[in-house]
Amino acid sequence: MMLTRIWRHKAAPAGLAVGALALALTACSSSGDAGGGAGGDVKLTIATVNNPQMQDMEELKSHFEEDNPGITVEFVTMEEGDLRAAVTADVASGAGQYDIVTVGAYEVPQWGAQDWLLDLTESLEGDAAYDVDDILPPLRDALSVDGKQYAVPFYGESSILMYNKAMFAEAGIEISNNPTWQEVAEYAAVLDTDEHAGICLRGKPGWGDLFAPLTTVVQTFGGNWYDENWDAQVNSPEFVEGVEFYVDLLTEHGQADPVSYSFTECLNLLSSGKVAMWYDASVAASILEDPEASEVAGQMGYTHAPVYKTEESGWLWSWNLAIPKTTKNPEAATTFVKWATSKEYHQLVGEELGWTRVPPGARTSTYSIPEYQEAAAAFAPITLEVMESVNPEQPGVDPQPWVGIQYVPIPEFQDVGNQVAQLVADAIAGRTTVQDALDRGQDIAQTAGDLQK
Amino acid sequence: MTSNPETTSPRGPAVDTSTAPKPRGIGNGARSRRDAQPVAAGAAAKQTARLARGLVLPGMTFTILLTQIPFVVTIVFSFLRWNQLRPDEIRFTGWDNYAVVFTRPEFLSSLGATVIITGSAVLLSLVFGLFLAVLLDRKFRGRGLARTLAITPFLVMPAAAALVWKWLMLDSNVGMVNWSLGLLGIDPVQWNTNFPLVTIVAVLVWQYTPFMMLILMAGLQSQGGDVLEAAAVDGAGPARIFWSLTLPHLRPYAEIATLLGSIMLLQVFDPIAIMTKGTGGTKTLSYLLYERAFIGLDIGQAAAFGVIAVIVTIGVAMIALRSTFSIFVEGKVR
Numbered sequence: 001m002m003l004t005r006i007w008r009h010k011a012a013p014a015g016l017a018v019g020a021l022a023l024a025l026t027a028c029s030s031s032g033d034a035g036g037g038a039g040g041d042v043k044l045t046i047a048t049v050n051n052p053q054m055q056d057m058e059e060l061k062s063h064f065e066e067d068n069p070g071i072t073v074e075f076v077t078m079e080e081g082d083l084r085a086a087v088t089a090d091v092a093s094g095a096g097q098y099d100i101v102t103v104g105a106y107e108v109p110q111w112g113a114q115d116w117l118l119d120l121t122e123s124l125e126g127d128a129a130y131d132v133d134d135i136l137p138p139l140r141d142a143l144s145v146d147g148k149q150y151a152v153p154f155y156g157e158s159s160i161l162m163y164n165k166a167m168f169a170e171a172g173i174e175i176s177n178n179p180t181w182q183e184v185a186e187y188a189a190v191l192d193t194d195e196h197a198g199i200c201l202r203g204k205p206g207w208g209d210l211f212a213p214l215t216t217v218v219q220t221f222g223g224n225w226y227d228e229n230w231d232a233q234v235n236s237p238e239f240v241e242g243v244e245f246y247v248d249l250l251t252e253h254g255q256a257d258p259v260s261y262s263f264t265e266c267l268n269l270l271s272s273g274k275v276a277m278w279y280d281a282s283v284a285a286s287i288l289e290d291p292e293a294s295e296v297a298g299q300m301g302y303t304h305a306p307v308y309k310t311e312e313s314g315w316l317w318s319w320n321l322a323i324p325k326t327t328k329n330p331e332a333a334t335t336f337v338k339w340a341t342s343k344e345y346h347q348l349v350g351e352e353l354g355w356t357r358v359p360p361g362a363r364t365s366t367y368s369i370p371e372y373q374e375a376a377a378a379f380a381p382i383t384l385e386v387m388e389s390v391n392p393e394q395p396g397v398d399p400q401p402w403v404g405i406q407y408v409p410i411p412e413f414q415d416v417g418n419q420v421a422q423l424v425a426d427a428i429a430g431r432t433t434v435q436d437a438l439d440r441g442q443d444i445a446q447t448a449g450d451l452q453k
Numbered sequence: 454m455t456s457n458p459e460t461t462s463p464r465g466p467a468v469d470t471s472t473a474p475k476p477r478g479i480g481n482g483a484r485s486r487r488d489a490q491p492v493a494a495g496a497a498a499k500q501t502a503r504l505a506r507g508l509v510l511p512g513m514t515f516t517i518l519l520t521q522i523p524f525v526v527t528i529v530f531s532f533l534r535w536n537q538l539r540p541d542e543i544r545f546t547g548w549d550n551y552a553v554v555f556t557r558p559e560f561l562s563s564l565g566a567t568v569i570i571t572g573s574a575v576l577l578s579l580v581f582g583l584f585l586a587v588l589l590d591r592k593f594r595g596r597g598l599a600r601t602l603a604i605t606p607f608l609v610m611p612a613a614a615a616l617v618w619k620w621l622m623l624d625s626n627v628g629m630v631n632w633s634l635g636l637l638g639i640d641p642v643q644w645n646t647n648f649p650l651v652t653i654v655a656v657l658v659w660q661y662t663p664f665m666m667l668i669l670m671a672g673l674q675s676q677g678g679d680v681l682e683a684a685a686v687d688g689a690g691p692a693r694i695f696w697s698l699t700l701p702h703l704r705p706y707a708e709i710a711t712l713l714g715s716i717m718l719l720q721v722f723d724p725i726a727i728m729t730k731g732t733g734g735t736k737t738l739s740y741l742l743y744e745r746a747f748i749g750l751d752i753g754q755a756a757a758f759g760v761i762a763v764i765v766t767i768g769v770a771m772i773a774l775r776s777t778f779s780i781f782v783e784g785k786v787r
Contacts, residue, residue: 081747085747088537088538088750089537092537092538092540093540110538114538114540203646204730205730205731205732206730255625255626256625256626256641256643257623257624257625257643257644257645257646258643258646259643259645259646259649259729259730259732260619260623260624260625260645260646260728268626269626272626274626411536411537411538411539411750412536412749414748414749414750415744415748415749415750415751418744418748422730422731422732422736425730425732425733426732426733428646429646429647429649429732429733430647431733
């Protein structure tokens with residue numbers, strides 16, 4: 001959701017120097033797996049989302065095929081929405097079309113609990129070379145149900161505040177590494193000029209658009225979607241205060257035409273230097289720092305997500321590889337999943353395609369690779385710092401009956417989030433008040449909450 | 454699909470007036486209406502009729518199977534409680550889904566949105582289409598090129614058109630519309646945020662004006678030059694000729710254009726999904742259905758919405774077709 005469409009950094013054909021790293025890769029492929037399928041050649045079909053990191057994986061698949069004779073990998077790449085629909089239909093109906101699926105952090109715990117995904121705990125923990133403990137702990141928490149890990153993060157992200165250092169210097173503002181929302185609102189007011197807006201925030205209706213950042217704001221303001229008894233809290237004073245703050249900030253000092261804006265739109269605005277701050281996904285930093293895609297490369301600064309009543313407010317999202325139970329080639333599929341999420345794969349991407357293209361936010365060790373540290377100096381430390389410090393078990397002020405930040409892993413949530421987002425969009429446009437919008441949202445959320453009891 | 458065999462079959466009394474509107478409306482205008490007056494029916498005519506029915510039968514059967522089976526399945530679904538993410542809880546639920554349709558406010562408001570968006574887009578594009586058709590019917594250098602250019606918006610894929618409008622035209626930062634307004638000293642307008650309905654209708658009118666223009670232009674070209682000449686000789690000015698001769702002549706063409714345009718615009722989806730996401734009174738029935746089925750993942754509820762939408766549409770279409778559209782009103786001769 002976070003990354004509906006990221007710019008491909010550049011087409012970069014990057015000739016494949018085949019075999020250069022083949023030796024390093026053998027560590028994670030045990031020889032027995034290849035023939036394990038049907039005694040002959042195995043073809044794995046993997047459904048992925050069309051994000052740059054996934055396209056890099058497809059580009060490098062020949063390395064895997066060389067190291068694992070007898071296994072070929074076929075990629076089926078889709079838009080995020082299509083992928084979710086196609087994979088849900090395939091997995092739910094047990095059709096077994098895909099051996100490996102790319103699943104968002106929102107679905108993994110639900111599908112794991114439904115018993116749709118292969119439990120990977122043993123095969124990951126049993127493989128010392130794979131080093132499963134190297135995976136960022138908050139992500140492992142978010143991808144596990146009752147101690148069973150159902151998916152492996154391919155890349156992960158949190159949310160950070162990005163700001164244009166030149167504009168801040170011009171206005172004479174110093175920003176700390178942990179700003180509060182009140183401070184950010186003050187800065188936005190000062191930085192809101194004729195040339196540029198104060199801050200860019202998502203306003204496009206959608207549970208993964210508007211409500212990704214907005215839920216983190218609500219949570220740090222002390223609100224949440226549900227309390228511990230699954231009673232909806234959408235029109236609680238804290239929820240309303242958070243949303244009102246967000247809507248006011250957006251309409252007073254935000255970008256023009258907010259309802260049109262989500263990740264891609266804000267990215268465009270930021271990279272053309274038309275706005276001073278942006279609170280969004282941490283992966284945006286790697287694109288803002290790419291001189292070919294951005295006019296502000298080298299001018300950006302990054303801080304933790306702004307907070308109010310909590311210590312941290314960053315979200316947690318990952319795109320993960322999982323294996324549906326319906327696959328006919330579980331061994332070969334496991335081999336591939338481990339390959340694509342291994343330390344060696346990160347080395348391979350760095351050396352073949354460039355170090356800024358290494359999948360971020362999945363493994364701690366990635367952040368100690370010297371080449372990566374150098375290439376991603378601007379945003380790697382903050383990404384790791386934030387991702388290690390968020391708490392998916394209780395991101396808000398009060399305890400919550402689910403694990404995850406910025407989404408609620410129940411089937412009804414995308415519907416609830418979507419409908420409430422549309423109501424909030426009406427409030428942004430001034431067609432209704434936040435209070436009225438959230439009063440209606442409360443009913444919608446309560447209907448879904450009742451089903452969890 | 455089924456009208457094909459009919460249009461090629463010999464003209465005779467068996468050809469039902471209500472099933473052969475297209476060739477007459479578009480092809481040769483009012484003249485054929487007079488020829489189609491029932492003539493005395495003989496045995497030969499009956500045989501022709503039987504043959505015509507026989508020819509139609511395979512197409513009819515195919516169409517019925519193709520359209521009615523999914524509809525029956527939809528009806529069955531509409532009585533199920535079925536959320537895609539809870540596959541183990543699929544069960545018969547009676548009229549529950551229909552209760553949701555009628556007790557929640559979404560249905561009526563999106564029915565209203567559908568009517569407003571379809572109605573205004575059809576009307577506006579008909580007016581603009583008529584204007585363009587009259588202009589492009591005149592002889593001038595480069596007319597072919599001008600016609601091709603004028604038709605282009607209709608050939609652009611809807612999703613691409615919506616993206617072009619979102620980024621190139623209406624974007625608050627780099628959009629051409631706000632840039633032009635700026636030249637006139639008008640503050641930039643937040644189209645999508647403050648005027649979602651206008652945004653959607655603008656895109657649709659831009660797309661469908663060429664379609665209306667095409668049909669109306671065919672009408673203009675079928676108008677005999679001798680009639681116009683005679684009127685001019687009789688002393689009628691261009692305005693009078695247009696009002697008293699051209700417009701009545703264009704009526705069946707405009708009706709067909711309105712009908713086809715409405716059918717296509719009723720299903721509009723792309724600009725809503727890409728630009729407004731159904732906010733601000735732009736949640737049409739088709740977008741609501743999409744939301745119920747693919748975001749709500751609630752197959753049962755989506756099916757119930759679909760069934761009701763179909764019933765309402767059929768009802769409205771029947772009344773509209775029988776009362777306002779002269780081409781469907783049997784025996785009506787102007």
